[in-house]
Amino acid sequence: MTSLFKKVSKISLGVVTALGILSAVTTPAMAQGERFVMIYHSPDSDSWWNTVKNGVNVAAEQMNVTVDIRNPTTGDLADMARIVQQATASNPDGIFVTIADYDVLSGPITDAVDKGIPVITINSGTHEQSEKLGALLHVGQPEYDAGFGAGKRAKSKGVTSFVCVNHYITNPASIERCQGYADALGVDLGTQMIDSGTDPTEIKNKVIAFLRANPDTNGILTLGPTSAHATLAALEEIGRAGDIHYGTFDLSGEIAKAVKSGVIAFAIDQQPYLQGYLPVVILTNLARYGVLPSGHINSGPGFVVKDNIALVEKYAGEYR
Amino acid sequence: MASDVKKSAAPPEDERVKEMSRFSKALIRPELGAITGAILVFMFFLAVARDTGMFSPEGAMTWSTVSAQFIIIAVGACLLMIAGEFDLSVGSMIGFAGIVIAITSVSWGWPVWLSIMTAFFLAMSIGALNGYIVIKTGLPSFIVSLAFLYILRGLTIFGAIATTRRTIIGGVREAAEGDWLAPLFGGTILTGSFQWLADIGLLDTFSRGSREGQPIVDGIPMLIVWAVGLIVFGHILLTRTRFGNWIYASGGDAQAARYAGVPVNRVKILMFMFTAFCATVFATAQVMEFGSAAADRGLLKEFEAIISVVIGGALLTGGYGSVIGAALGALIFGVVQQGLFFAGVESSLFRVFLGIILLLAVILNTYIRRMITGEK
Numbered sequence: 104m105t106s107l108f109k110k111v112s113k114i115s116l117g118v119v120t121a122l123g124i125l126s127a128v129t130t131p132a133m134a135q136g137e138r139f140v141m142i143y144h145s146p147d148s149d150s151w152w153n154t155v156k157n158g159v160n161v162a163a164e165q166m167n168v169t170v171d172i173r174n175p176t177t178g179d180l181a182d183m184a185r186i187v188q189q190a191t192a193s194n195p196d197g198i199f200v201t202i203a204d205y206d207v208l209s210g211p212i213t214d215a216v217d218k219g220i221p222v223i224t225i226n227s228g229t230h231e232q233s234e235k236l237g238a239l240l241h242v243g244q245p246e247y248d249a250g251f252g253a254g255k256r257a258k259s260k261g262v263t264s265f266v267c268v269n270h271y272i273t274n275p276a277s278i279e280r281c282q283g284y285a286d287a288l289g290v291d292l293g294t295q296m297i298d299s300g301t302d303p304t305e306i307k308n309k310v311i312a313f314l315r316a317n318p319d320t321n322g323i324l325t326l327g328p329t330s331a332h333a334t335l336a337a338l339e340e341i342g343r344a345g346d347i348h349y350g351t352f353d354l355s356g357e358i359a360k361a362v363k364s365g366v367i368a369f370a371i372d373q374q375p376y377l378q379g380y381l382p383v384v385i386l387t388n389l390a391r392y393g394v395l396p397s398g399h400i401n402s403g404p405g406f407v408v409k410d411n412i413a414l415v416e417k418y419a420g421e422y423r
Numbered sequence: 424m425a426s427d428v429k430k431s432a433a434p435p436e437d438e439r440v441k442e443m444s445r446f447s448k449a450l451i452r453p454e455l456g457a458i459t460g461a462i463l464v465f466m467f468f469l470a471v472a473r474d475t476g477m478f479s480p481e482g483a484m485t486w487s488t489v490s491a492q493f494i495i496i497a498v499g500a501c502l503l504m505i506a507g508e509f510d511l512s513v514g515s516m517i518g519f520a521g522i523v524i525a526i527t528s529v530s531w532g533w534p535v536w537l538s539i540m541t542a543f544f545l546a547m548s549i550g551a552l553n554g555y556i557v558i559k560t561g562l563p564s565f566i567v568s569l570a571f572l573y574i575l576r577g578l579t580i581f582g583a584i585a586t587t588r589r590t591i592i593g594g595v596r597e598a599a600e601g602d603w604l605a606p607l608f609g610g611t612i613l614t615g616s617f618q619w620l621a622d623i624g625l626l627d628t629f630s631r632g633s634r635e636g637q638p639i640v641d642g643i644p645m646l647i648v649w650a651v652g653l654i655v656f657g658h659i660l661l662t663r664t665r666f667g668n669w670i671y672a673s674g675g676d677a678q679a680a681r682y683a684g685v686p687v688n689r690v691k692i693l694m695f696m697f698t699a700f701c702a703t704v705f706a707t708a709q710v711m712e713f714g715s716a717a718a719d720r721g722l723l724k725e726f727e728a729i730i731s732v733v734i735g736g737a738l739l740t741g742g743y744g745s746v747i748g749a750a751l752g753a754l755i756f757g758v759v760q761q762g763l764f765f766a767g768v769e770s771s772l773f774r775v776f777l778g779i780i781l782l783l784a785v786i787l788n789t790y791i792r793r794m795i796t797g798e799k
Contacts, residue, residue, distance in 0.1 A: 147576065298773060311481070312485050312765055336712070421589055
């Protein structure tokens with residue numbers, strides 16, 4: 104009996120020590136007291152958020168504040184709602200959160216607002232949704248408008264039939280991008296949006312298959328590096344790189360290179376760095392001095408083309 | 424010579440073995456369901472999508488490549504499953520191995536051959552650790568490898584961000600230029616023969632764009648070569664060697680196998696290492712082809728591997744299955760996935776069709792097996 108007790112106490116002591124070490128590692132030194140929480144919707148493995156996180160880290164260092172970055176590990180939005188509730192319960196000095204799905208998140212976010220926590224919405228979601236939730240402002244890129252802008256550029260280059268390579272079809276924003284593009288061209292979206300999945304080999308071969316089955320396609324829109332890189336490889340393989348008008352959302356080293364060589368006509372930069380950087384700065388200044396910009400902030404769309412690529416390329420994937 | 428044939432044609436009768444006609448003997452194969460399924464799937468697409476270019480050289484190359492990818496991980500998963508274990512960390516292992524190659528070669532400037540070998544070494548060590556923990560603790564491999572699914576994915580993301588502040592690391596293609604090992608994974612073979620086929624007019628050439636005049640299919644990608652190589656290796660190992668019998672025995676009844684002197688622990692650990700090897704082949708080929716590694720590569724691949732194996736007629740409980748079957752399962756999976764695009768199925772419905780066809784394949788498979796073996 105005593106030995107069992109000893110064993111149990113030994114184990115629990117070990118667990119407690121381990122937890123202590125863990126918490127010492129995860130809690131950075133307290134700065135000037137302010138603590139903010141950023142919550143976003145993508146699974147751990149989504150590479151795009153890295154730039155936002157870099158923005159958060161730079162701002163947190165400059166402002167001398169702590170920012171906890173939280174997300175549902177698998178991208179499950181129900182988990183995300185739970186995380187928002189947890190964050191609210193921890194009484195931070197401010198929360199900035201993506202409106203990945205208005206219906207799922209409106210309850211928890213409104214609760215945070217009603218509790219008196221300053222909330223800024225970032226990235227996904229519209230200005231109207233942000234206002235309805237009672238958030239201070241929205242920092243992001245209106246998705247439909249960005250897609251529409253891309254479509255206008257494509258139309259001026261004579262695009263009449265296109266394929267929208269969607270690697271994240273479960274996100275409503277992704278469909279709005281394709282829809283905006285189609286509307287600007289004045290054609291029906293129909294089957295021109297393909298659900299490509301996320302595996303590069305599969306995306307590449309699906310694009311080849313689509314172009315093979317629809318040979319009159321003369322425009323391509325990809326929704327981010329995941330689909331863009333594989334589509335580049337596909338065009339390379341069938342020898343149509345530079346032949347088809349090709350626009351993409353977001354930036355990466357490889358996309359920048361393709362813009363330079365003329366294979367990609369433009370990359371739409373929503374400047375995610377700002378979506379991480381600005382909320383921290385705004386919330387800090389609000390907490391310290393009570394100042395707040397009025398109105399929403401459009402971090403994008405910025406169009407990256409051959410002429411302005413130099414600076415962008417240097418920091419692609421890191422700060423751009 | 425003639426007497427030899429006579430001898431082998433009339434082996435001594437063994438009264439313990441039930442007599443069976445040669446026909447039904449030929450039918451009792453794990454891969455029979457998969458063969459039937461594959462024929463049905465091809466017939467379906469031949470009927471629906473024959474004129475869309477799905478069966479042109481270029482179209483065939485798209486579904487062959489995708490299938491080859493599934494085959495590579497399915498062969499590993501198949502041998503492991505026959506040995507009675509699962510590995511759910513395959514997908515995370517793919518991401519991990521890719522990032523290891525990219526970090527060591529691009530960020531640290533190692534020669535690419537050394538990076539690739541390091542990735543194989545690390546992956547197979549982790550595979551061995553996986554197996555060792557399963558053997559030592561007696562826990563289901565389902566749980567142990569599930570833990571590694573998270574550990575490896577987490578390490579991959581952490582490693583990529585800590586060293587480069589990015590989760591997609593590019594520049595591998597430039598680093599791999601002139602390397603002797605990289606073409607073994609990312610290159611193509613028989614480019615000369617394909618050019619020759621095009622020259623004599625048997626193969627179409629590009630009529631526009633940057634590659635005008637070149638054949639539309641310029642060679643067999645190494646991904647396909649690896650897939651075929653692994654099938655041959657796995658099939659011979661399983662059916663022609665003593666080690667193959669040990670694999671079946673370990674999965675059928677581990678305790679009975681131990682009594683019979685089969686080194687069950689060694690077999691299982693080696694199979695975990697082989698699965699990790701296959702995942703690394705997958706990862707390396709993909710990194711070399713696309714020139715970049717990303718922390719989110721390989722998501723859900725462990726389930727796609729297991730699905731291929733089950734379509735191929737293996738039992739989830741171990742001890743029964745075949746490499747050929749698993750490869751056919753992977754082929755069905757790849758052909759269905761690509762074929763739906765050629766058939767012009769509404770894109771958002773393609774997962775529905777995929778699920779239905781997979782379900783049908785497995786049901787057909789099980790039904791045929793029960794019918795033949797008389798098992799209930």
